[in-house]
Every structure is written in structure tokens, then in C-alpha cells.
Amino acid sequence: MTIVIRPADPTDYAPLGEITARAYLNDGLLAFGDEDDWYLTELKDVAKRAAHAEVLVAVSGSELLGGVTYVPDGGPLSEIARPGEAEIRMLAVAHEARGRGVGRALVQACIDRASAAGTDLVLCTQPTMHTAHRIYEGLGFTRAPERDWHPVPESPDFTLLTYELTL
Template sequence: MDIVIRRAASGEYDALGEITAQAYLQDGLLDFGESDAYLDELRAVAKRVAAADVLVAVDDDHLLGGVTFVPSGGPMADIAQPGEAEIRMLAVAREARGKGAGEALVRACVDRARATAGCTAVVLSTQRTMHAAHRIYERLGFTRAPERDWNPLPELDDITLLTYELTL
């Protein structure tokens, strides 16, 4: 597979939104299934492009997946502190998993962070069950930062997102 990482083109927004939504749905990562409000956010690629860098992984023009890279201080940051970039909404189509697209997307985000003036770290949130993603993060040098774990829905006690960080 010859994976190329580049910015998402406007004609890919709908397809990438659906890949992202389906990745979360098929892996059982949304508490309320198709009615989960977060699905709208996962599908809203144009909205993300307006506030962050949305990258895609392609192989011979076939869309494999994507990720949202939030530069230091970007408006889409959930947990990034000053001087930190954030990785959000990493998703790879089911048929493309295990072929290096996810790792290539994370590497591209780390490279962008290193090229961002004043950026000293990259952070991300992940769910406990995203074991394949955890392996990618750890392989690339990210470490757990349990003191930064957080709950995006405080009204639901059982949703704690794990935080990983990479010092640059």
C-alpha cells in the first residue's frame, strides 16, 4: 500500500465524515448509537476544516481515513494547554485497518507539531477500548498522562477519556 497523507479536499468531506462516524459506530464507541449527538461532530468535516487542519490518508486516490490536527491554541482543542497541539477524531475505514494508515496519520500530526513554532508537545484523548490506537500512540513515543484524563459528559459518570502526550 502506498499511503499518502495530505489535507482533505472539499470533495472528500462527506466521505471522510462518514468514515469517521462509521468507525466510531462499528467499534461501539458511541453510547447512543445513531442518535448520539457526537455523530454530527464526527460528520462535520467542513466545520473542522474551518478551525483546524484535517488530514486524510489515501492510497491511489482511495480514501482510507483521516484525522483532525489542532495546532497550538486552536479553537477545536479539548485538552491542549498553551504550547501543545492536539490530535482529534482519528479514524480509518474498517477495510483499511492494519495497513499503516492510522500510524501514518499520527506521524503526520507529530511532524506538523514539530514544525509549529512554540509547540512543545502533542496531546490526545482516547477511549479505554481503543486498544489498536493505544498501540500506535505508544509505538510512536506517546505516554499515558492519567492526571489529565477527563470526562466530556460530566452528567455520565462512566465516560472517562484517557490522555496521551508526546513531548517534542
């Protein structure tokens, strides 16, 4: 399978939103864990992300495999990035495309962009996302536990782990 990473276009927004929401919901990655979780609306709103950051998609032929949001240094969608850092957000791979190198290809595309811009790269992940952790660590990211955080005040046990990549 040939994986092509390209900027998302408006025809990708709705299907990528569904892939992202389904991935987070099915993998138990939502703070409140059900269809009523407010974050599902954010995950589905690819057009909003694309207006403020670079949304990339992975495709094979006409099949949409997944996507990621690359937030450049100082971008308004950044949650944890400091000056001189870009951020990766909302990485998702369609269930049927997992295990085929899609996630790795999307993360590498973000690394390439950050490297070209001369910025370091950060991301948040959940403790249960062991496959994602292996991808990040395999690409040179290291844990930054001092930057871990709790994004949902109503759910203090919901912790996001931080990874950094110095470029």
C-alpha cells in the same frame, strides 16, 4: 500499498465524515452508542473542523482510507491542549483499511506538524482502543492519567484517557 497523507479538500468532507462516524459507531466509541448520539453530527461535519483546524486524509490512489484532525496550538477545537501543545482529534480509519499502517501514518503526520511548529502534542482516547494505544505508545506518546477526563456529564462512566508527546 502506498499511503499518501495530504490536507483534506472539500470533496473529501462527506466521505471522511461517514468513515469517521462509522468507525466510532461500529467500534462502540460513542457515549450513548447509537445512531441518535449527538456526537455523530460532529464527527460527520468535516467542513466545520476544516474551518478551524487542519484535517488530514490518508489516501491510496483514489481510495480514501481515513483521516484525522490536527488542532494547532491554541486552536478553537482543542479540548485538552494547554499552551504550547497541539492536539489530535477524531482519528478514524475505514474498516477495510485497518491493519495497513494508515492510523500510524496519520498520527506521524500530526507529530511532524507539531515538531515543525515547536509544540508538544496531546490526544484523548478511550480505554477500549487498545490498537490505537499501541500506535501512540510506539510513536513515543506516554499516558498522562492526571489529565484523563469525562466529556459527557450525563455519562460519568464515559472516560477519555490522555496521552502526551513531548517534542
